[in-house]
Structure formats: C-alpha cells, structure tokens
Amino acid sequence: MNAPRRSSPPLRSPEQRRGDPATTAPRRSSPPQLSFGQPVLQLRGIVKSFGANHVLRGIDLEVARHEVVALIGASGSGKSTLLKTANLLERIDDGQILLAGDDISDPRVDVDGVRARIGVVFQHYNLFPHLSVLDNVTLGLRKVRRLARADAERRGMTLLERIGLAAQARAYPDRLSGGQQQRVAIARAIAPDPELLLLDEITSALDPQLVGEVLDLVAELKGAGSTILMATHEIGFARRVADRIVFLHGGRICEQGPPGQVLDAPQHPQTQEFLRRVLR
Amino acid sequence: MTQQSPAEGSRSLPPLSDLERGRRVYRHRQARRSVAISLLSTVVFAVVIALVLVGSPGWQVTRDTFFNPEYFWPALPKVAEGLLLNMQVLAIAVVGVAVVAVVLAGLRSLKGPVFFPLRFLAAAYTDLFRGMPFLIVLYLIGFGIPALGFSDKPISVVLLGTVALILTYSSYVAEVLRAGIEAVHPSQRLAARSLGLSHYGALRLVVLPQAVRKVTPALMNDFVSMQKDVGLISVLGAVDAIRAAQVIVSNTYNYTPYVVAGLLFVLFSWPFIRLTDWLTARQQRREQIGGLV
Numbered sequence: 001m002n003a004p005r006r007s008s009p010p011l012r013s014p015e016q017r018r019g020d021p022a023t024t025a026p027r028r029s030s031p032p033q034l035s036f037g038q039p040v041l042q043l044r045g046i047v048k049s050f051g052a053n054h055v056l057r058g059i060d061l062e063v064a065r066h067e068v069v070a071l072i073g074a075s076g077s078g079k080s081t082l083l084k085t086a087n088l089l090e091r092i093d094d095g096q097i098l099l100a101g102d103d104i105s106d107p108r109v110d111v112d113g114v115r116a117r118i119g120v121v122f123q124h125y126n127l128f129p130h131l132s133v134l135d136n137v138t139l140g141l142r143k144v145r146r147l148a149r150a151d152a153e154r155r156g157m158t159l160l161e162r163i164g165l166a167a168q169a170r171a172y173p174d175r176l177s178g179g180q181q182q183r184v185a186i187a188r189a190i191a192p193d194p195e196l197l198l199l200d201e202i203t204s205a206l207d208p209q210l211v212g213e214v215l216d217l218v219a220e221l222k223g224a225g226s227t228i229l230m231a232t233h234e235i236g237f238a239r240r241v242a243d244r245i246v247f248l249h250g251g252r253i254c255e256q257g258p259p260g261q262v263l264d265a266p267q268h269p270q271t272q273e274f275l276r277r278v279l280r
Numbered sequence: 281m282t283q284q285s286p287a288e289g290s291r292s293l294p295p296l297s298d299l300e301r302g303r304r305v306y307r308h309r310q311a312r313r314s315v316a317i318s319l320l321s322t323v324v325f326a327v328v329i330a331l332v333l334v335g336s337p338g339w340q341v342t343r344d345t346f347f348n349p350e351y352f353w354p355a356l357p358k359v360a361e362g363l364l365l366n367m368q369v370l371a372i373a374v375v376g377v378a379v380v381a382v383v384l385a386g387l388r389s390l391k392g393p394v395f396f397p398l399r400f401l402a403a404a405y406t407d408l409f410r411g412m413p414f415l416i417v418l419y420l421i422g423f424g425i426p427a428l429g430f431s432d433k434p435i436s437v438v439l440l441g442t443v444a445l446i447l448t449y450s451s452y453v454a455e456v457l458r459a460g461i462e463a464v465h466p467s468q469r470l471a472a473r474s475l476g477l478s479h480y481g482a483l484r485l486v487v488l489p490q491a492v493r494k495v496t497p498a499l500m501n502d503f504v505s506m507q508k509d510v511g512l513i514s515v516l517g518a519v520d521a522i523r524a525a526q527v528i529v530s531n532t533y534n535y536t537p538y539v540v541a542g543l544l545f546v547l548f549s550w551p552f553i554r555l556t557d558w559l560t561a562r563q564q565r566r567e568q569i570g571g572l573v
Contacts, residue, residue, distance in 0.1 A: 047293055058294050094293075094300040107306050 038101055039064050040196050040227045041086060047094035048081055055081045057251035058095070063196070068228045070238035070259075073248035074274060079231035082248070083198045086229065087118050100195055116144050119189030123201040125181045127173040127188070134160065134169040137187045145192055159187040163217055179210030183217055190221065197221065199230035203237070215241075235278055239263055247271045344534075351536035355528050359540045362524035363548060366510045369442050369520075373506065376446035377453055384454035386483060389461050402454070409451035414509055418444045422516040441513030449506050456498045460491030496563065500556035507549045511541070521545065 039062040048056040055078045063069050071079040084090040086097060088104060088111050097105040104114045127136050134156050141152035160166040163183040165176075173181050182202055189197060199218065203211045215237045222228065222241050232238050238245055238259060245262040247255045247270075255268045266272045333339060387395075387402035409417065421444040426435050464487050472482035492499070514523035521544055525537035 045294065045297065049293070054293055092300075094297055096299055105303070107303050107310070 037064070039098075040067075040100055041229060042098040043082070043086065043095065044098070045095040046082065046085055046092050046097070048078075048085055048090060048092050055251050056085070056092075059248075059251075059253060061246060061253065063227060063229050065227055066225045067243050068222050068226075068241050069230070069244045069246060070242035071229070071231045071246050071248055072233075072235065072238060072274070073254075077248040078251045079248055080200055083120075083200050083229065083231055086196075087120055087198055088114055112144075116140070116192060117195050119192070119194035119197045121182070121185050121189045121197070121199045121202045123204050125173070125178070125185040125205075127181055127185055129173055132170050132172055133165065133176070133184050136173065136184060137191050140188070140192050155191065156187075159191055160184075162220075163187050177210060178206045179213045182206060182210075182214045186214070186217055186221070190226065195227065197226050197228045197230075199228060199232070201231050201233065203232070203234055211237075233278070235263065235275070247274065249274070346535050346539050348534055348536045351528070351532060351534045352540060355525065355537035355540045358524045358528065359521050359537060359544060362519055362521035362541075363544050365438065365518065365520045366513075366545075367548070369438060369445065369513060369518075370507055370510045373442050373445040373449070373510070374503065376442070377449045377506070380446060380450035381453035381457055382488070384450060385457035385461060386480075388454070388458050389483070390479075406451040406454050409448050410455065412448075414444070414448045414512060415515065417448050418512060418515060420444075421447070422513075437516040437518045438513065441516050441518055445506065445510065445513070449502065449509075452502050453499065456495050456502060457488075457491060459498075460495035461487055463494050464490045493563070497556060497560045500552065500559065504549050504552050504556065507552065508545050511545060 041061075041063040043059050043061040046056050046059040046061075047054075055076075059078075059082060061069070061082075071082065073079055081090060085092050088097075088109075092105060095105065096103060099114060099117060102114075103109070128139070131139065134153060137159055138147075138149075138152040138156040141147045141155060142149060145152075147155070157166060157169060160169050163186065165180060165183060165187075168176060168180065173184065176184065186202075202218075203214055206214065211234070215234065218228070218230075218237075219241050230242075242259055244256060245259050246253055247262060247266075247268070249268075249270045255262055255266060255271045262271065263275065266275055336342075384402045384406060387398045388406075390399055418441065422437060422440045425440060461483075468486055468490065469482055472486040473479075477485065511520060511522045514520050514526065517523070519527075521541045522538075525541040528537040529535055
C-alpha cells in the first residue's frame, strides 16, 4: 500500500455522490478519482470492546474490488462485530476504516452517506413487514437515491426477476418462505448498487433445504462482480464462493488465505481445532 | 487505557493510537459545543418569553392577581393540607384501578363463544367509561348515588370521588393492558400451554408479566394523568388542594392560591414523570442491539 498509514484522504461529499448515477451506471464502473486496484474496504488495527470484553483486538483486513472474503470463526470470535464496525453500526475504539480510500471512521464523515454506499444483509432478513416485497426493494432507491417511483420500480422488478420472485412483487414479506425473504433482503441490499456488500450469517436462520437457493444467489452476485465481505458458518459455501477465507479467533485474525489453503491445510492449531469441530 | 502487566501480554489491547485520540478530542469538543448551543438557545428563549410577558400591557395586574407573594405564602399550608387528601385518594384509587383493569383486560382476552357475554360486558364497560368525560362520571356518581337514598347517613364525597376515578381510569388502563397482552407473541402462549399451564396460568405467569413490561410507559402516563384528575373531586365538595385554594380565592378575589395548587400538583407528579422517562430509557437500552442506530 502506498498511502501513509494515518492519512485521511479527502471525502467525497454527499452531493457528489448523489450526482453520480450509481443505479444506471454499469456495474463495474468505479468513481473516476479512484485508481484501479485500490481496495474497496481497508480495516487497519480495528479495536472494539464492550466493557471489559475485548471483541476485536486489532484487525487488519483489506477487501479488493470484486473480491469475496469470508470470515469464519467460533461464535463470539468477533465476525458480526467486525461487519457492524465496517458499516458504522458500531463505533470502533481504535483503528481506521477506509471505504474506497475515504476514511469513514472520521467523526466528521456523513454517516448516512457512507451507509448508503454499503449494502447489508442480516441473519434475520429484517424486511419491513408493512411494505410489499417491491417496496422493500425500492425504498432505498426512492427515499435515499431520490429516484422517481417508476424508475425505482423498474429497477426493482429487474432485480426481483433476477432472484426469481417477480411474481411476488406485490406480496408482503410474511407470505414468503425464509429463503424467499432472504433473497428479497439481498435484492434490497444490492438495489442501490453498493460498493460493498456485507453478509452477516445470512443462512443461519434458514431451514437446511432453503439454504441452497440463497447461497446460489450469492454465488451469482460474485459472478456479477460484487465485492463481498461475509460472516458465515457454512464452510462448504465459503469454499465455493470465497476468494479468501479469514479465520478469526479471540478478536484477532488467526489465519487467512485461499480456501484450499486455510480449509484443507490449516497452519494454526486454533484453525485446525475449529475446522475439526465444524466439519465433524 | 488501564495498564496491563506484561504477564497478560497476549490479552492486552494495543496502546491507543494518535488517530483515535484525535477522534475522541474531536467528539468531546463537538459534544461540548452542542451543549453550549442548547444552553444558549434555552436562555435566549427564556429571555424572550420573559420580555414578552413583562412587556404586555396588563402585566402589572396579571402579576398582582396570579403571582402575588402576599397571597402565595399564606395559602401554601392550607393548599398543601388539601393535597394530602388528593394523595390519599390517589393511593386507594391506584390499587382499585389495578385490580379492576386486570380483571377487565383478562375478560376481554378470553377466547371462545362461551365467554361472549363476559367479553361483551367488559367491552361495553370500557367503551362507556372511556367515552364519557370524567367530570360527568363524577357528577353521576357523586350526586346520583346519594340521590338513590339507600343510606340515611350522607355518603362521603371522598369515597364517591374515588369510585368515579376507579371507574374511569380502570377502563383506560384495561385497554392499555389488553394492547400489551395482544402484543406478546402468540408463541409465548403456545409454549406456556405446552407446559400444561391453564389459560389463566399462562396469562398470569407468562403473558401478563411480559405485557406489563411492554406497556409500562403507557401505564405510567395514565398514572400521571390520574394524579392530576384527582383534583377534580373538588367539584363534589371534598376539601382537597383545589377546593382549599378555591375557598381562599372566594374570600380574597386573588387567584394566586390556584397557582399554588397548580405548582404543588406539578411538584407532586414530577417524580413519577421522571420515573416514567427513566423506565422508558432503561427499556430502550435493554432492547437496543444495534449499537449506534
């Protein structure tokens, strides 16, 4: 990395961001001022404690454009907390977070603007029960991106067709199966074409026979060039879609590398122990 | 950061970076700035209000009639004594309201056609007493019951006022409780009944405790509202704080005693209002999982 460690690059103002037609631009376009190959997300020395419980003890992690990184680790190893800090849902106690080069851990940053650039899918879908499937998907487009309803719905329907749920556009979320709801949640997250997608244990609340359809969709997103940081318990899935596996233990990165390396030939005893338990 | 011995080296956190120090200084400064701004705007607001009041053409007369220290201090002990009666009535009425409201809410949540008459009666009761202005309930009970002539001795107006208060407020509180009961997820009832608990057992041991927690702020709100409506029993002639003030006013033609009574009511309800806020805040903290949002 060529940037000095404590530098804080100039932020793109919200006006500039609103100006760029992210939803109409081709997917792989990157903002003009960025050099090719700059990581989408850079975490530097992230520390987070809840009282005396030190959940993250100094995490350094980069996610490159179009890269899919899977965080694995036991419950309480800090996977979810790490995702939340990246989305500014938790304030870090130390360290620095850069999103496409912008220091988003700076207190002067426009927090809502940053969150609009990041898509999140939650374990329990968190769809809005009072809105139809289509309105769930288009809410961000209409109210944050300020798209006209017709334009937003056109894009929403395209997305619903892509996830195979166009027929349910007017239905309400509670009429859908868990797998369908989670696919809608993914569509909602990718609708504004975010620079980064965070997936937090998105299959943990699903019945085993519903997991496949959600994972297939994520694999498709990877194929389409999405940049994804995900926490998962599905080791097989991580192997299938992740470019890199990161094993967290005790709030630190214990081991990382390509799936074949980390999952098949783990070097660290903690990784070996963890994989022995989950793969048994 | 606390110092950690080298022995627990691997458990210790890295020392705070200059970047984080800078962020904390910045946040601290921002926090102080917003406090300063809000203080300033409060002062400006208060000054403007004061200037408008004092500058009004009738301020002299208004001040002498409503905020006259000459009448304020002499009225205070009498009015405060009256407030004691309000407190007693409130204490009894609260217990009555709690009992009646729980029974009503329980009746309304009964399932099955057998219980239709009970549900209907409970619904009619709450509809009637929520719709009727409290003052009219007071008149009907306070003057209507004695007029029936069941008793040779006069019935205490304090007792009648308390009954009227219970009738009106139990219907409000019953509806709040019912909303709480219905807000408890049905799976909780399923789980309770699966243990073999009866309908009543499930309601008492599982559903109601959760329901009450959900509606605590609404219940406290009704309680505070009741606290000042206790003052209305003065229309029946009970010598409470308002009546005591009224007596002085009718002798002096100065309205300061009413202000005294009003202030005392505010003082009386203030701890409960704060308690409500505190409970609400605590509940929010408990249920909040999302950190910053």
